Amino acid sequence: MTANRMFTTVDDLAARIPDGATVAVPPDYSGTAMALTRALVRRGAHDLHLVAVPASGLQADMLVGAGCIGTLEVAAVTMGEFGLAPRFSAAVKAGLIKLKDATCPAIHAAIQAAEKGLPFTPLRGILGADLIDHRDDWKVIDNPFNDSGEADPIVLLPAIKPDVTIFHATLADRDGNVWIGRRRELMTMAHAARQTLVTVEAITDDNLLATDETAAGTIPALYVTAVAEAKQGAWPVGFLDEYPVDEAHMAEYMQMARTEEGFAEYVARYVTAEPAAAAAE
């Protein structure tokens, strides 16, 4: 049997993400592909348009700090209880990245529009928020189905069609089907993107589509471009029930990333040096 060409290495996944690509990522509670993120930094990716669906943490902060990001489209960049995202804050203050601030459901809805092949989607709320003044790609129209006699303004959002969706998941099977459980935003993101690149904790010999028990929570390989096995692939971010956030490491990151020099040292220690460390295991 010919080996399935969907399976590759983390660094190869990073090589498939071209500079300037629109890259969709999930929030930290869903499955953050941190090993792949470090590989992107190692490869010197730049001018990426990162779309957080709908928020990001260490992943966005690290990519911003390493100069990989041209445009950041987010509802929030949050390091949670560890404090304000240091490299993101510094880049905002210095005007180093183009910001497309959004609100969570706007990003979800725009990704869903792409999933349906639609050019745009309407969304309630937002009117009167300053967000709208800074988003020249959003429009407000009067609801054309309204017959109350009074204008009913509603926001229209253009679809977000990612070039690439990347995330970390628990399990893939030998056919490249990927199990995501209840993290359904990953399914929507895979549907919406041209390519979906996934890292997984493990690969199973069972076929995930064989029974309803696993099939209902599985992204079929039809929507998956390539898979790489990466044990602890979300580290130091926590990963569902598999492992908690590495608090000591996050505290170290927060300390080091306070300055540009400290961040460079962090990258040298934990990102650039990573392949050698992995090979030595």
Next chain:
Amino acid sequence: MTTSTDFGREELLIVTVARLLEGCGHIAVGASSPIPGSAALLVRERSAGATKVSVLGSRKNNFFTNGGVELFDCAAQGRIDAFFLGGGQIDGQGNINLVGTGDYPTNQVRWPGCFGSSYLYFLVPRVILFREEHSRRVMVPKVDFISAPGTSPSNHYRPGGPHAMVTNLALFDFDKQKQRFRLVSVHPGHTAEEVADNTGFDYDQPENVPMTVGPDAETLALIRGPVAAEIAETYPRFAERVFPGAVAAA
């Protein structure tokens, strides 16, 4: 009903928020919200099954199985009666700022971002502004960035909005017609003058401002028993700190 005098700051806030949630069918609680989460679970505990609670970040106390979008779809369907929002800045018109201070986009201090506020503030009927810090840097005359406005023109679709605000010092409600907060009560150990000194905007208040009533013994037992045990699933460190011993005993 006797009021216990032996309660902590968090327990007072939990019971104060819980009173605002009476009668809700479904309460959703966002990230990093152990006190609102505890309040919601207290209401659920006393509701005999009438109140459902979805605590984001919880595996067990969370009805959402359709990804990150479900909270927002659920709100748009009118299935969420109460939600909590905060803000780095809150002004007297109920506008909230989760983006940062100074001029956007190169903010001097940048906070995480709007999250779902620019949507949920419009759609959830009882939005409770919960912000423990009550100071002039938070309670400002005018927010630097409107993540979500306190009120909207009458023709804007808006079934939701600010219902009340709870801080470390006091409880306010919000009058949508007057577009103003009203001081309802001041927490034990604080005064109306202290509230005024620490608030950067004008608000209404009664001639005699009552004191926020603490939990009675029965409520306190519920908070320290089943509520502490349930919130510990999502916020273990909060539960250990605020209810020492209670979680292990439950």
